[in-house]
Amino acid sequence: MSEKVRLTCPMGRKRAELGGGALLLPVGAAAAGLAGPWGLADAGAWRWAVVALGAAALLAGLLLLVDGIRLQVPVLEVEDGEFRYIRGRYIVRIPFADVGSYYVLPGRTRSLGLCDVTGRPRQFPSVQGRRASRPYLPLTGLTSPAKVEEFMRTAGIPPRDRSLTSGR
Structure with a gap:
């Protein structure tokens, strides 16, 4: 067999992690930025809770993106015998x-x-x-x-x- 036959397996987990990370990054950044020291004046303890949740969402989004990028997709090939x-x-x-x-x-x-x-x-x-x-x-x-x-x-x-x- 001289021609190349190739099958790339679909990776749903990779897409889900990349999509989830891409969604959590801006949400976390917006929450941490809007409620941080430069936003929402006199919100008290709630402000720091929102900052903490925003930072956690930002970190989770970053970890999901890194893990999604690292996932490898299996490939089957038949070529040149x-x-x-x-x-x-x-x-x-x-x-x-x-x-x-x-x-x-x-x-x-x-x-x-x-x-x-x-x-x-x-x-x-x-x-x-x-x-x-x-x-x-x-x-x-x-x-x-x-x-x-x-x-x-x-x-x-x-x-x-x-x-x-x-x-x-």
Whole structure:
């Protein structure tokens, strides 16, 4: 296979954190600025409560933006006889000839399992850098199994046959 086939997983959490952070930053800045020492004369204790809440909203918005920017979106690629899974600095490269079949694990966060040509699940090192290995590659919760199946069909990788009557 010489052409490039690519699937970028949608990242709803990344969008939510970026949107929430972008909303909280101006709200917090406005609340802290309007009620601060330069605004709302003689508001008493309420003024400092509003300043504290504005500062907390400002800090929360900043933390959400930073965390949203740091989140990595998983990407599946097949190009030049190689299957690749990329998530930030974590990259899995498998020769295309060594991929026999695939399966999609259901759940809140979808995962992609790959099998070798004999049908045994492949083991992958953990994405978070832990020492444990896993038989799947994590995708995102918004990734549709139908999109993954279409990507694998386009790449030429068959689904895993789990029937008891296969081969007859």
